[in-house]
Amino acid sequence: LSFQLNTAELRALDNVREAFSGMNETLDSGKQRESFMKNNKTPTDIMNIMDITMRRLVKMSKKLPAFNELSNEGKFALLKGGMVEMLTVRGVTRYDASSNSWKTPVVPDQYNVPVSMFDQLNMDCRDEQKHRFMQFVSALHEDLRKNELAISLIMLIVLFSHRDNVNSPNDRILIDKHHRDYSALLFRYLESLYGEDARKFQEILPRALELLHVISDHSITLFMGTVKTEEAEPLPREFFKTD
Numbered sequence: 001l002s003f004q005l006n007t008a009e010l011r012a013l014d015n016v017r018e019a020f021s022g023m024n025e026t027l028d029s030g031k032q033r034e035s036f037m038k039n040n041k042t043p044t045d046i047m048n049i050m051d052i053t054m055r056r057l058v059k060m061s062k063k064l065p066a067f068n069e070l071s072n073e074g075k076f077a078l079l080k081g082g083m084v085e086m087l088t089v090r091g092v093t094r095y096d097a098s099s100n101s102w103k104t105p106v107v108p109d110q111y112n113v114p115v116s117m118f119d120q121l122n123m124d125c126r127d128e129q130k131h132r133f134m135q136f137v138s139a140l141h142e143d144l145r146k147n148e149l150a151i152s153l154i155m156l157i158v159l160f161s162h163r164d165n166v167n168s169p170n171d172r173i174l175i176d177k178h179h180r181d182y183s184a185l186l187f188r189y190l191e192s193l194y195g196e197d198a199r200k201f202q203e204i205l206p207r208a209l210e211l212l213h214v215i216s217d218h219s220i221t222l223f224m225g226t227v228k229t230e231e232a233e234p235l236p237r238e239f240f241k242t243d
């Protein structure tokens, strides 16, 4: 039984790689770079750093043929519903256990973001959220965490899982279809790498995505009362209330 990918699957994977190709571009200028270079990053700095990832995820979605089939209302609803989940998945891939920080090719290593930044956030939920994030890191199997293409497919499965916020019947049909297609493509890709062993991912992924949903649902007030609103970028403030 060959697990070899067929040409349609290989082309679909190339489309995914292409859509995500801008995620790791180095950051050259602007306010965000300053936020990265500060030794003691404040919650406002974290917001301006998240702005970079969020903007790149929006740009990624616009490069996806599947996403562009949707109405503008449908596109907005998916990004609204899936942004924090995709951000969190990004956080797992950038998480460096030895330094307990997020490292990124976007800036030189010394400008990493310490996970201890959670300790400056809203005391009502910062400890639970930090704990949930660490749980999610271990819930995503090493083989998945270290595989950029698998992570990209997981982000797309997450993005196309928010059809409940969408009203148009045509959008809902398309979203369900792409959710099924990206899920199938991920498992075919994993089969092409691990053969029969890929079955283990069929069990662990749904549980990890359930935890991801809980993280996202509890993130909204995490930065509440800790950010200088006028100094923070507007996009992250659409997902994390600041006052």
Ligand SMILES: C[C@H](CCC[C@H](C)C(=O)O)[C@H]1CC[C@H]2[C@@H]3CC=C4C=C(O)CC[C@]4(C)[C@H]3CC[C@]12C
Residues within 6 Å of the ligand: 023, 024, 046, 049, 050, 052, 053, 084, 087, 088, 090, 091, 092, 094, 102, 103, 104, 105, 106, 113, 129, 133, 215, 216, 218, 219, 222
């Ligand atoms: C991945 C990112 C660092 C690298 C940023 C860089 C532009 C890149 O994308 O490579 C870190 C910085 C702040 C982190 C969030 C902070 C609070 C969070 C609060 C939660 O509840 C979940 C996780 C998040 C969203 C963190 C995800 C990873 C982020 C975006």
